[in-house]
Amino acid sequence: MELYLPIAEMSVHWLIILGMGAGVGFLSGMFGVGGGFLLTPLLIFYGIPTSIAVATTSSHLTASSLSGAIAQWRRRAVDFKMAAVMLAGGLTGTALGVSLLGLLHRSGQSDLVVSFLYVVMLGAVGGMMLNESARTLLAERHGVAAPARRRSGHAWIHGLPFKLRFRQSRLYISAIPPLGLGLIVGILSALMGVGGGFIIVPAMIYVLRMPTNVVVGTSLVPMVVVTAATTILQSVQNFTVDILLALVLIAGGTIGAQMGVRIASRLKGEQLRLLLAILVLIVALRLLYGLVATPDELYSVAVGTS
């Protein structure tokens, strides 16, 4: 059951890779996230070189975000104008991210920076989600309605120029914040092999104040294009996309996502959010431990770089 990966130049057990794809796909289906933040560390842990794990995960994310985007588009839950603005920022970010990754790689700090970014972002997002969902669940248990979120604040957004009307989102806001969010997604996609949904979705809800029903669909559209562009850029600049690895991962992901959706329909939204928060925090803690614990081997060897 061994499969030799021509780009990674190593052989892997294809059932394990299929299982990883299915597991991450399961979580995608269950929580509605891309799962890149889990898949990239899993592949690295299995022994796939970091650069290949990051680049190949982006093609996996193209598949899962496209599947989600099509489903959301059928429900008319996509604000294409907003998506286009975010996409413009996203493509710029991708180009920046791919160059930045090359620069970090040459200085020997890419692993450190990538891990550090993961810890900070997953820690922040996981903490926020945990806090909120725990509070809601506790309030329900005590028979008290969860306090409604204040819809004030963030006045600075309304002071920015270049205002555009986003009909589907019922918003009249500056183009700068969605452009900036797109830029962040692009950089993260190239640098960390993640779609960035775990950051972009909360940001769209709490910073842009978009209606929740269009948030997921709208975030997926630029993600499809950005991850596709990342795949092509990584192929051309770094030769780091392994198409066989991608094929097995995507096949697993497609199966897993189906099961995930089925399970999700039996659980409550807040319970799901609590589970996801715990999962995100576990990954963050594991990565933090890797940064501060005394490593077994102080030396690391990179072959073929100069």
Place this chain on the structure above:
Amino acid sequence: MRLLVPTIVLLAMPAAAHGEDLVSGLSQDQIRITSNYTGTNITVFGAIEAIAANDAGAVRDIVVVIRGPDADMTVRRKVRIAGVWINRDAMQLHAMPTYYSVASSRPLAKIAGKETLERYQIGMVNVQPESVGTHNPKKAEPFRQAAIADRAHAGLYSEDTSVEFLGNSLFRARVPIPATVQRGEYTAEVLLFRDGNVVSAQTTPLFVDQFGFERGILNFAHREAFWYGLTAVMMAALFGWLSSLMFRERA
């Protein structure tokens, strides 16, 4: 390449003086990496020819050294700064073999003196880069040792006493070639030691390359990088679309 020079000198000199020569071969001169490649073993075999009748008591040893394609390596050392481990010191090792394996008929220390082993780079500890990124060789030493340890950990450097004598002059050794070896030209060098001195040596090339479907993918990825990337995207898009169809049918 640099191994060939002493080899040629050797072949010309002492072997002739003792009238002893070496014939050796490999079980395969090409390792084909295909879809089910998980590493392999190659057998190095040979015979010592023309052992003089009055000289049968001399101690003879066979050492087989297989080296892979050279590559530049960057070795980095982590330092703890503000509680976090950060790569700080780095050292360039130019032209280190990516694969190195030595098999011998007895432990190397018993076969020859330290200097001889160093000169022929026999034994993992004696693997040297062609040059290092510093003028102070002492500074590079811990980095060289770390690179050797790293490769040994990955199974790409190895050392054992697997050379067996079958009778007086026939010998055989099995050398592991793990799944993670690089493509390229390898050399298998067989050395005959007589009372601690190299008296004969023979070098045989060995090629490791990808074949078939995998080779096609590799060529495609490097020659038509854009179309390769686009193919990966189209494949992902196809799966994404199929998956969305399945979602709809259930809903």
